[in-house]
Amino acid sequence: MDITAAFSEALQLILGADAKFLQIVGLSLRVTLTAVLLAALIGLPLGAWLAISRFSGRALVIVFVNGLMGLPPVVAGLVVFLLLSRAGPLGSWGLLFTPTAMVIAQTVLVLPIVIALTRGTIEELWREYREHLASLGVNGWRAVPTLLWDGRFALATGLLAGFGRASAEVGAVLIVGGNIANYTRTMTTTIALETSKGDLPLALGLGIVLMALTLLINALAFGASRIGQRFAG
């Protein structure tokens, strides 16, 4: 099949709102958004806690979390696979090769990004705000809501970065989801599979959507930092 024909077929898939096509896009977005939401719920308070707490071994934890930001998706997939496989510690939950397993794997990928960026942002704010907040009688944990809110634009950028990483990865969702048609097939795993099978229109169409999504994320991140600058002075 020549590339021009593949392109026009891909555009037909997108513009024609093909049901199978939409289902794949929908599943990808659902899995990644859920993973980012979970990572935010866990990572924002954890990162803030890491920013304002002082304990021995704190530096090690920070280095470890920063290191996990570079965790290869296939390794994250492998770890979650081992946890969820029949013989694994969580095997009885029967989650392997389900969308839930993909959410777990992507949460593992996004969580270090959220924790590390939150820690950096909140630590800087805490240095600046500490005395003022102490003067108002706000110390330690009680400062976290103020700090999270005042870091909202930087934190939003961090969450978008996490979303970008999760939506673009193949390895983790492929290993724990199994790429099952109509069930755990996401945009990235479909592209990998269909390209090797030679079904270029579907792969191209999904690739275009994925690229558009990446551009959108970057536009949002840019907008967030612009608005943030207005308040940060």
Place this chain on the structure above:
Amino acid sequence: MRDLASILPLRVENLAFEAEGKALLGPVSFKLPKGGITAIIGPNGAGKSLLLRLCHGLIAPASGRAEWATEGGLLAGRKGHAMVFQRPVMLRRSARANLQHAVSVAGAGRRVAEALQRFGLEPLAERPARLLSGGEQQRLALARAWLLAPEVLFLDEPSSQLDPGATRQIEAILLGLASEGVTLLMTTHDLGQARRLARRVLFLHRGQLVEDAEAHAFFAAPRTEEARAFVAGDLLW
């Protein structure tokens, strides 16, 4: 009998502070009764800001104490003293939200709308606080402290970053607060300001309280050699 409706007097007894084994302040003793503006003056590094922070309870002394008439300087469960810092922290929110934040975390003494009006901040209420001018930020910081209805207000160099016009505005506000019965303890490196505002002067030098005097007497005839040199504008080490 102590006046139970007041956190004053503040009794500072042999208060000292050190960092990494180096004595930075004290021992210092004085008593702060109700009313008036007291200026802490002295050369850089004399310990002026440290003294304010110790009194406000932001840092713990190495020895000695600063004791309020009520436990912890609380009055009816609320902190009776507030502080305006040399470079006031402006939260990354609007001016109004900065005031609302103070009320929500420290408990309202007064109303936000009242503070905006009194400090001339109404036209600036929705502007991001960090984009206000230095004078506007200082007014916002004063409004934020005033909201808490403090009996004592600590001020660290309240106009060091401001031009003469804004300085005049801030000084008028401080005199207004004092005339309403707020007790002010402020540091300043501006002797003219101390002369214009203060009823009493605490002169610090190298961490020691060298003179504690009525302002007019201090400026007319300092008792110590160091204070004479300082008032005359000589450099002191």
